Amino acid sequence: MDQQLEVFATVAETENFSRAAERLHMTQPAVSQYIKSLEKSMNARLFDRSNKYVRLTKAGEVVYHHAKEILGLYTNMHALVDDLTNHASGTITIGASYTYGEYVLPEVLKELKEEAPDVTPAVTIGNTKEIVKLVADYELDVGIIEGDVTHDNLTIEPFETDAMYVIASPAHPLVGQHSCNPKELEKESWIIREEGSGTRKMTEKFFESAGISPEKTLEFGSTQLIKESVEAGLGISFLSHWTFRREQKAEELCILNVTSLPMQRNFSIVSRSLFRSKAMEIFLEKVIQKSSARP
Known part of the structure; x- marks a missing residue:
């Protein structure tokens, strides 16, 4: 059954019987036979086929989800048993x-x-x-x-435990102040991570706890790009100390002294x-x- 599911998953991922056969080092007729056998055992058509594409049916999507889970468990089982002696x-x-x-x-x-x-x-x-x-x-x-x-x-x-800080370029007017009230930061341009990011979630948590709602934000999917943009003076950001330690040491980025920070995660x-x-x-x-x- 594991071979059958592996063939099925490969066809689903390549969307092509020939490419699946090449990846599996099998003949295309053999791949087709595995798929026919699986469809027969499931009593359902798993792929829509045409001269241009091979796509999963609704039933195929269900089987693919569980096939990946089964194959993952099977691989992990072998690795764990092998570990007992190797x-x-x-x-x-x-x-x-x-x-x-x-x-x-x-x-x-x-x-x-x-x-x-x-x-x-x-x-x-x-x-x-x-x-x-x-x-x-x-x-x-x-x-x-x-x-x-x-x-x-x-x-x-x-x-x-990770520490989060507000950072700015060395030339920013708030750098060096004894203490920045969070409200002072509301008018700044903020450079933030995308939705789904842990850093974005912490940034929003900081905004909520500080009672601020910045009007100007830029959203980037790369921490490196955010650091370079802050260094260039495009705005400020809220980042993990892990990410900017080198730039801080080189005096390319600075931590703003903000009340209630650092925030821990x-x-x-x-x-x-x-x-x-x-x-x-x-x-x-x-x-x-x-x-x-x-x-």
Whole structure:
């Protein structure tokens, strides 16, 4: 059954029988036979076919969702059993929100490679909402996310506290003031992250707690672009200290002395199962160690 589902999922993802056959190193007739057999067992047509496309039917969408879950469980089962007698090896699929993924994860992966060279990490960077969905849908083994998240089918384990500040360019008139009242910031141009981002959620939480509603905002999907825009004087922003430590040290960005800041949030590990492969355990050890070693 696992072979049948793998063929089905590959056809669904490539939307083409020939490309699926190439990816699976099979003949096209063999792929077609697997699909016919699965459709017969499900008593439903799973694909709409034409000379131009192959697309999932409504029944096919249901089967695809569960097929990915079953294949993920099957792969994880093999990895866990293999771990009982072998050293850490294989691929682990890791997701991370932008702040952790771009500014902390590379150091963790370097240490993982040194201790477990036969482990191959496959990394996806996205906002918190995207990473949680990918873990829940069995597209990722584990995620590192930011902010407060709940999910009925996932385990959420906070492991690190993050500090959030309002930042500006060194030339900004508010830099160097003993204290900025949040109301002074309401008239500023704010450069913020997109919806679904943990940083965006914290920014909105800061606005609410400060009782301000900025009139001018720019929305960017990249923390790096936000930092460069703030440095260029296009506005101010609310970011994790992890993201701008180097620029602060180089005096390219400055923290504004705002009442009630810094605001704290969590980084958390999100996963589906209590059973973890040896490769996963080593990776998570490195994540925790990096947190403990943080100055």
